[in-house]
Amino acid sequence: xxxxxNGYESFQLVYKEVFPVLMRVAYHVTYNMDxxxxxxxxxxxxxxxxxxxxPSIDEAKYWLIRVTKNLSINYVKRKGREQVAVEKIKKxxxxxxxxxxxxxxxQETCALVREAxxxxxxxxxxxxxLKEYSELNYREIATILNISESNVKVRVHRARQQLEKLLNxxxxxxxx
Amino acid sequence: MCxxxxxxxxxxxxxxxxxxxxxxxxxxxxxxxxxxxxxxxKSLGKxxxxxxxxxxxFEDQKERVWKYLKSNVVTEEPSRFMKKRLYVRxxxxxxxAAAFVCLFAINFFVxxxxxxxxxxxxxxxxxxxxxxxxxxxxxxxEMVPVSATDSVAVARILDDLSVEDILVMLDKKGxxxxxxxxxxxxxxxxxxxxxxxxxxxxxxxxxxELPEETELTTE
Numbered sequence: 104x105x106x107x108x109n110g111y112e113s114f115q116l117v118y119k120e121v122f123p124v125l126m127r128v129a130y131h132v133t134y135n136m137d138x139x140x141x142x143x144x145x146x147x148x149x150x151x152x153x154x155x156x157x158p159s160i161d162e163a164k165y166w167l168i169r170v171t172k173n174l175s176i177n178y179v180k181r182k183g184r185e186q187v188a189v190e191k192i193k194k195x196x197x198x199x200x201x202x203x204x205x206x207x208x209x210q211e212t213c214a215l216v217r218e219a220x221x222x223x224x225x226x227x228x229x230x231x232x233l234k235e236y237s238e239l240n241y242r243e244i245a246t247i248l249n250i251s252e253s254n255v256k257v258r259v260h261r262a263r264q265q266l267e268k269l270l271n272x273x274x275x276x277x278x279x
Numbered sequence: 280m281c282x283x284x285x286x287x288x289x290x291x292x293x294x295x296x297x298x299x300x301x302x303x304x305x306x307x308x309x310x311x312x313x314x315x316x317x318x319x320x321k322s323l324g325k326x327x328x329x330x331x332x333x334x335x336x337f338e339d340q341k342e343r344v345w346k347y348l349k350s351n352v353v354t355e356e357p358s359r360f361m362k363k364r365l366y367v368r369x370x371x372x373x374x375x376a377a378a379f380v381c382l383f384a385i386n387f388f389v390x391x392x393x394x395x396x397x398x399x400x401x402x403x404x405x406x407x408x409x410x411x412x413x414x415x416x417x418x419x420x421e422m423v424p425v426s427a428t429d430s431v432a433v434a435r436i437l438d439d440l441s442v443e444d445i446l447v448m449l450d451k452k453g454x455x456x457x458x459x460x461x462x463x464x465x466x467x468x469x470x471x472x473x474x475x476x477x478x479x480x481x482x483x484x485x486x487x488e489l490p491e492e493t494e495l496t497t498e
Contacts, residue, residue, distance in 0.1 A: 111355050118345060126337045131330075140340040147344065148352050209329055216330035234292065235327050241294050260288040267323050 106157040108150045118147060121164045124237050125171045131232040132175035134221055142174045161243075168237065169247045172229055179225070219269035223262060230255060231262035282306060282313045287320050 106113045125146060129139035146167055157163040220228060233244045234255075241255045248255070282290075282303060289295045290303050307314050349355075440448075449456050 111353060114353055118348070122341050122344070123334050123337075126340065127332055130332045130337070136337070136340070139337075140344060143340070144344045144347060147348055151348070151352050212326055213330045216326050220327075220330070231327075235324075236331055241289075241292070256285065256289055256294065259292065260285040263288055263320070263323060264284060266327070267319075270323070270326065 104159060106160050106163045108153060108155040108157070108163065114147075114151055117150070117160060117163050117167070120160060121167050122147075124164065125167055127236040128168055128171050128232055129175045131217075131220060131236050132172065132228060133178050134217055135178075138178050139175075142171055142178060145174055146170045165243065165247050168233070168239075172233070172247070176225055176229065215270060216266075219266050222269055223265055227258055227262035227265060230258040231266070234259050234262075281310060282316070284316070284320075287313075287317055291317075291320055291324060 106117060108114060108117075122143060125143045126139055129142040130136065133139055133142070149170055150163070150167055155163075155166065157166065220231065223231065230244060230248065233239050233247065239247070241252045241259075244255045245252045250258075286295065286299070286303065290300065295303060307317055446456055
C-alpha cells in the first residue's frame, strides 16, 4: 500500500501506527518527556511537509524513526548537560499501578538502567534503543542507520557489554 | 570451543541463522559456563525491558501532538474527487496534446476555407457547393447540363437569386454557360465580366485550366 506523507488519511494511519515507537525512541535517547513530545511533533511536521511517497507503511516508519533518532541525538548534544539529565532520571519514577516491595525494586532498577543507557556513547545508545524498544530486527536497524547488518550486530553486542559493566558498577556502588 | 558474547547476543535476538543456531542450542545443553553466561544475557535483557516506557505513559502526549498537527499542519481533504490526482504517462500526455493540435489545425483550415470562399465570390455558400458538386461529377472540360433540379440545395436557394446572379457566380467559377430556351435553337452565351483567376482559392485547383478570355457574344 502506497503511503503519501501529505495525504490526510495515510498521515492519520501512520500517526496512529508509528507515534508510540517514535515516542519510545525519543524518550530513551533523551530521557526527557517534554523534549520527546516536541521531537515527535517536529518529525511528523517534517514528514507531512516533505510530501513524500513510500511503498509501504514500514518504509514510512523507518523514515520517521531515522528523523526522530537524529533529532533526539541533536537534542542531547545541544543540551550538553548530561549530568543534569541524569539527576532528573534519578528523580523520575514510573506511574505506580501496583503497590508493594517488588514495584519499588522495579522502579529502582528502571532508574538504574535508564541512567546506564544515558551514559552509553551516542552510537551505541541509538542502536540499543532501536533494538530493545522499537521491535526492529538487525536488517531494519541497518536500513534506518544506513550501516551494514554485521555492524548492527557488533554495535548491539558492544552496547550490551558496556551496559552490563555500568549496571555492575552501580550494583557495587549500591552494595557498599 | 565455547560461545562468545557476540554470538550469544545475536542468538538471543533471534538473528542467528542455521547451522549456527542449532550448534549454539546443542552447545548450551552441555556447557555449564556458556549456559550461565546465556542466563546473564537473558537477565540483562529483562532489566533493559523493565526500563521501557509504556504506551499508557504518553497517551496525553499522543493526543496533544495530534491535536496540534490537525489544527496547524495537516489539512483535511474536502472531498476525494477534488483532491484525486490523475497519473498519466508521458506518451499518453503527448498523444492528447497532439490530438488537440490536430483538431485546432483542422478547425482553422475549414473556417479559413469557408470565409475565403465568401470573401472571394460574395455568393451564398450552398449554391457554390452545389455547383461544385455538379461540376466535379463530370470530367473536366466537358459541357455539363445544369438545371435547378440537380440539387435540392440549389433548387431551394435559386428562388432568391436572379438569373444574372447565377450566371455571374457560375462564370466566376469557370463554367462556360449555355442558355437554352424551349423550342429555340441553342444560344451560346458569354458573360461580360472577366473571369477571376485566384489560384489561392482551394476549389479553383479542382476546376482545371480556365479560359484565357471570354466574351458575351450572340450568334
